[in-house]
Amino acid sequence: RKEVEQDPGPFNVPEGATVAFNCTYSNSASQSFFWYRQDCRKEPKLLMSVYSSGNEDGRFTAQLNRASQYISLLIRDSKLSDSATYLCVVNISSGSARQLTFGSGTQLTVLP
Amino acid sequence: DAGVTQSPTHLIKTRGQHVTLRCSPISGHKSVSWYQQVLGQGPQFIFQYYEKEERGRGNFPDRFSARQFPNYSSELNVNALLLGDSALYLCASSFTPNTGELFFGEGSRLTVL
Numbered sequence: 075r076k077e078v079e080q081d082p083g084p085f086n087v088p089e090g091a092t093v094a095f096n097c098t099y100s101n102s103a104s105q106s107f108f109w110y111r112q113d114c115r116k117e118p119k120l121l122m123s124v125y126s127s128g129n130e131d132g133r134f135t136a137q138l139n140r141a142s143q144y145i146s147l148l149i150r151d152s153k154l155s156d157s158a159t160y161l162c163v164v165n166i167s168s169g170s171a172r173q174l175t176f177g178s179g180t181q182l183t184v185l186p
Numbered sequence: 187d188a189g190v191t192q193s194p195t196h197l198i199k200t201r202g203q204h205v206t207l208r209c210s211p212i213s214g215h216k217s218v219s220w221y222q223q224v225l226g227q228g229p230q231f232i233f234q235y236y237e238k239e240e241r242g243r244g245n246f247p248d249r250f251s252a253r254q255f256p257n258y259s260s261e262l263n264v265n266a267l268l269l270g271d272s273a274l275y276l277c278a279s280s281f282t283p284n285t286g287e288l289f290f291g292e293g294s295r296l297t298v299l
Contacts, residue, residue: 078228108286117276117290118229161228165286173242174219174286176228 075100078177080162086183091152095180097145097162106165107138109147111158112179118161121147152184188213190279190291198297199267207262207294211279217241218260219288220252221276229276235260236283264296272298 080097087093099107107124122129124136124145135148145162162177191210199205211218217236221229231244235254254260258279264271274295278288 106286117292118288119290120287123286163286167284173231173234173244174288175231176221178226178228 076177077101077175078162078164080160080177080180082178082180084181084183086185087152088185089152089154091184092148092150093152093182094149095147095160095162095182097147097177099143099145099162099164099175101164101166101175102143104143104164104166107136107145108163108165108174109134109136109145110161110163110176112161113158118176121160149182152182154184154186157182157184190277190289192275192277192291192294194294195292196295196297198299200299201267201269203267203298204263204265205267205296207264207275207277207296208259209261209277209279209291210259211277212289215279215281215289216258217280217283217285218254218258219278219280220260220262221278221290222246223274223276223293225273232262234283241283267298269298272296 109121110118111121112118124138128137133150137146159179159181161179219234220232223229233252234242238254249265252262274293276293278290
């Protein structure tokens with residue numbers, strides 16, 4: 075079983091739609107959680123951190139359920155510029171370091 | 187300010203050869219991590235260095251090695267290249283090793299023939 079699992083998609087949605095991505099992680103010792111965004115043939119960039127109480131950044135809302143080891147990302151009012159691969163990331167402490175473990179990503183295409 | 191810079195951006199090697207990839211972190215960042223990204227997959231952790239010391243190592247064979255220099259730049263070395271080493275190698279820097287906010291370079295795309 076992969077440490078971080080995501081639905082690979084692709085998700086093809088019209089502009090203005092709401093879309094949700096899900097992610098599960100296997101290591102209960104995971105300490106912090108993030109969503110990264112990766113445009114085609116570009117480097118990943120941090121989109122937002124995910125907090126236990128849930129958090130929102132504009133059109134983006136992230137949720138964490140530690141009991142179910144489940145993370146979600148909701149995008150409202152999708153824009154063409156939201157087209158990208160969304161990577162679910164967990165941060166596991168290992169000795170003196172924390173290792174970021176990435177999911178395989180969920181591909182989103184927003185259609186005009 | 188310059189972001190994370192990596193070199194070379196593209197390279198082609200043959201099986202059995204050796205490769206060295208280089209990374210310069212954002213100014214002020216003392217932690218450098220290396221990731222391998224195979225097409226269609228997320229980045230996979232290889233190494234993390236902080237203050238010139240190895241802080242973490244992923245599940246990669248001993249053919250992979252790295253080091254960090256006094257100016258916090260880093261290099262990743264891969265010996266005895268295999269076809270399966272073909273991937274995008276990403277370097278990321280951060281202020282500290284215990285953060286989820288990594289700043290990635292554009293990567294070095296390695297093709298092994």
